[in-house]
Amino acid sequence: MIGRKNVGRASPLFLVLVGLGFFFATYNLLTMVIHNRWKGVPDGLDGGSFSDLMLRMPENVKTTEGTKLLFHVALTATDAPYNKWQCRIMYYWYKKLKDLPGSDMGGFTRVLHSGSPDNLIDEIPTFVVDPLPAGLDRGYIVLNRPWAFVQWLEKATIDEEYILMAEPDHVFVNPLPNLGHGGHPAAYPFFYIKPAQHEKIIRKFYPEEKGPVTNIDPIGNSPVIIKKPLLEKIAPTWMNVSLRMKDDPETDKAFGWVLEMYAYAVASALHGVQHVLHKDFMLQPPWDLEIGKKFIIHYTYGCDYNMKGELTYGKIGEWRFDKRSYLGGPPPRNLSLPPPGVPESVVKLVKMVNEATANIPDWETE
Ligand SMILES: *[C@@H]1O[C@H](CO)[C@@H](O)[C@H](O)[C@H]1NC(C)=O
Ligand SMILES: *[C@@H]1O[C@H](CO)[C@@H](O)[C@H](O)[C@H]1NC(C)=O
DSSP, X not given: OOOHHHHHHHXXXXXXXXXXXXXXXXXXXXXXXXXXXXXXXXXXXXXXXXXXXXXXXXXXXXXXXXXXXXXXXEEEEOSSHHHHHHHHHHHHHHHHHTTSTTOOEEEEEEEETTSSOOTTTTTSOEEEOOOOSTTTTTTOGGGHHHHHHHHHHHHSOOOSSEEEEEOTTEEEOSOOOOTTTTSSOEEOOOTTOOGGGGHHHHTTTSOGXXXXXXXXXXXXXXXXXXXXXXXXXXXXXXXXXHHHHHXXXXXXXXXXXXXXXXXXXXXXXXXXXXXXXXXXXXXXXXXXXXXXXXXXXXXXXXXXXXXXXXBOTTSOOSEEEOGGXXXXXXXXXXXXXXXXXXXXXXXXXXXXXXXXXXXXTTGGGO
């Protein structure tokens, strides 16, 4: 036992140690910087490196010991078969990991922006919202996301104080803590979102008096964990900015498929909100090779390999897993596993898809 006297004497050193402990804990938590690991140029997007991104650590990141602040998982989706099978897999892994140690996952909602219920409403908790009025999305369906969030936040009763914005091609691979805990939203840095390289365009939506374009985070809306009141402020602006960007031919051409990501980044900056960038939020096979301590597998890129286990990106592989092979309906159960030599991230993804599809009733009838 340590006597009172000793405690008194030891306390300055103790405080220093505690201080250092917090420093390292915070430092580790925030080590999402961002080295140049990208070996390819996925999806025809500009290649690039993370090294030009700056990690901004807001001054008042705090840890509040002992409180568990849950976040609500909000998955925006349509009723297209392509979206449905992904949502079912996503929800399966949410249920499996939700109550594991380290998870701060609360409730789950599929925010269905097709305007009417579909046949999954008994399987997955669902909130139906309206799509944009006909023609407004100009064929760019993801413009419906901000509008979906605006409606859901306004009309739904959400118990949790934080929201995770998720997408159908996400699967939880490790229990996800509330990375946004402490009031600063958490986001994943995308190497191809480069506001500083599009200054002229960004300035149409983010006027100079708001500050430097470097205030704009290299992110999209997902994955992001954010406090509900902040998202309630950002969502209408996000919708407005995305519609104005789509309306402006130069911006539409420059941003293409990632326009709505830029719109979220700009909208949050317009509200003075900065995100803490977490490189470990997500991994993206086939570029990220290992699962490690990352939380979400994002299977947006095709995984093509020859039988020697070599990546043949952009060329259909002898073995492949690509979500786009299943545009019209779900993949079959029990997909063949990749050949030896294929990275852990890809093997794990296929095993997780197989486990989900084996356990979801009536899988192939969807
Ligand atoms: C966006 O907001 C501006 C100013 O608040 C408004 O004038 C404009 O009509 C809005 N645009 C859209 C597409 O909602
Ligand atoms: C899955 O497929 C493999 C062959 O690829 C087969 O050996 C195995 O029995 C199948 N498992 C189930 C549960 O159908």
